[in-house]
Amino acid sequence: MTVNEDLFTDWKNREEIAESMIPIIGRLQRERDVTVLLHSRSLVNRSVVSILKTHRFARQIAGEELSVTETFPFLQALTTLDLGPSQIDIGMLAATYKADDHGLSVEEFTAQAVAGAVGAEKRERRDSRDVVLYGFGRIGRLLARLLIEKAGSGNGLRLRAIVVRRSAGEDLVKRASLLRRDSIHGQFHGTITVDEATSTIIANGNAIKVIYSDDPTTVDYTEYGINDAILVDNTGKWRDREGLSKHLRPGIAKVVLTAPGKGDVPNIVHGVNHDTIKPDEQIISCASCTTNAIVPPLKAMEDEFGVLRGHVETVHSFTNDQNLLDNYHGADRRGRSAPLNMVITETGAASAVSKALPDLKAKITGSSIRVPVPDVSIAILNLQLARETTREEVLEHLREVSLTSPLKRQIDFTTAPDAVSSDFIGSRHASIVDAGATKVEGDNAILYLWYDNEFGYSCQVVRVVQHVSGVEYPTFPAPAV
CATH class of the missing domain: 3.30.360.10 (Dihydrodipicolinate Reductase; domain 2)
Known part of the structure; x- marks a missing residue:
């Protein structure tokens, strides 16, 4: 067999392994609310080639390419555990296992590394937390995509409504179309339909009510079955506590601003100071x-x-x-x-x-x-x-x-x-x-x-929303401090 044939055979073998990873990753997400990562990159809803490319990217940060042959045994080991909601990085599992000298099997090492996600330590799955988007521009539509993507397990965050000013013409259809197609970020991954009779956009099975309002003080969100929700204001119209407090209406518990806050509004950068948010804080900013x-x-x-x-x-x-x-x-x-x-x-x-x-x-x-x-x-x-x-x-x-x-x-x-x-x-x-x-x-x-x-910032906003909602699940293995 020639070198070229060897390379092609190796590629086909890795393709086969990546194919077998997809249903396992999907079941862990849907049934246990476990997100499988590879060096912080989610593998949920990824294609075969995307999984292989993500493994290859590891050479950029780890110095050498990571193979699915190395990570697949850890993914299989996860299926044998009674896992609670969490994020598990199989790239980090493979890397730390390689450096471990205790002679443990992959199964033993994996159980030890994710011990906080099983048994008495594991978190219980909780009901989803309602989210409302106030505004539906560049950031609002990307937040919608991310929230819909993360609703796959039925737990965590659930986008319930979008609040916008009514425009002339086919307002609902056009807004749904802008969610479906984006000149920069491409097509929406999934299906979108519109129910004009109920003013609802249905995206991947998520019913999202479109509420028309020019004034936040006129909306009673409980009328739409929305309770204890986190409202994300992506209009930037109000940036101080007085203005943002207009959103604290029936059904809304917290307000998150996608622009720098003014005055005493806390400016939060997830990963740096998100742990300083007080539990009773109702208004926060995600800075710029x-x-x-x-x-x-x-x-x-x-x-x-x-x-x-x-x-x-x-x-x-x-x-x-x-x-x-x-x-x-x-x-x-x-x-x-x-x-x-x-x-x-x-x-x-x-x-x-x-x-x-x-x-x-x-x-x-x-x-x-x-x-x-x-x-x-x-x-x-x-x-x-x-x-x-x-x-x-x-x-x-x-x-x-x-x-x-x-x-x-x-x-x-x-x-x-x-x-x-x-x-x-x-x-x-x-x-x-x-x-x-x-x-x-x-x-x-x-x-x-x-x-x-646009997108990187939107991901940071969603992380803050997850944190204040209580659905920011722990990551294993725990990162070094």
Whole structure:
């Protein structure tokens, strides 16, 4: 047999194993509310090729490709356990097993590594928590996709309603169509139908009531069978406690804002300060996409090297608050055509750092340039560190953080030599460290951080909603602290 035949036979074998993984992953999700991950990437509803590509991606962060032949035995071992709701990373199971020297079998090691998800330690499955989206723009529709995706087990979060202003024409049909098709993020994964008689969008079996209102104080959500819900305001119209409190109507227990909060509204970056949310806090902000992109790597650098001062320059995709063609705009420069110009503007991300990282004493400044791409931005983080280091040490630290730390869902890492912005459309991380662009000299480090300012940010918002709803299930093996 030739080398080429050997390679093709190996590929077919791995395809067969990946095919056999799909029904196991699906059953664990539906029947036990267990999400199977591979180095923080969900394998739920993935295709054969997608599973194989995710395994191959492990070489970017672990240094070598991970094979399904290594992870499949751990997946099989999980089926023998009485698991409770959890997230289980079979990539981390395989990696830690390889480094373990206790001579345990795969079954014994797996049972030990996920002990907190079985027996007396396991969480009980709970009823789903209602979620309402107030607004249905770019972020609102991506949140809807994510919430529908995560409703597969019937537990956790359940999108019950969308609140919008009524528009002329076939309002419901057009809104459903925008959910079904997206020029950047592609087709919705599943089926969508519309019941105009009841003003309902049915997406993958989820009945989502469309409520028409111009004023949040006029809505009684209990009339629609919605109770104790979390409302996500993605309009940005109200950003202080007084304005957001208008949403605290019958049926609504908490309000989450998808923009930087003002005044005493807590600004939360999941993975960094989400554990500071008080149980009785009714109003919180998820800060901005750029704040979510820079705060996790900033914390990672502060923890290891110390940060004395820094500046962030964001090269940001254009957004809907700019004009397609030159026209009046209340803000400087934003009236000029977004798809034809680079536009200097301001960013509040640097000043928001202090809310998410109050212990960071370093002064962080920031500025921004909007550029003619529709999605994915890059933050250039220029830091003066508290000690001298090397490029190799910084990259090794950030690689390890992306792989094993509590920030592994927020920070990704790429060594791809030809990476460009469109490669990161659909990334579920808050930011991706570009290893090839990183510069370090003495006590100065410059990090280039890609981020999908739409989808990656939406994933961070959903994580916050999961946390405040009580359905943020533990991950095993537990990340290193």
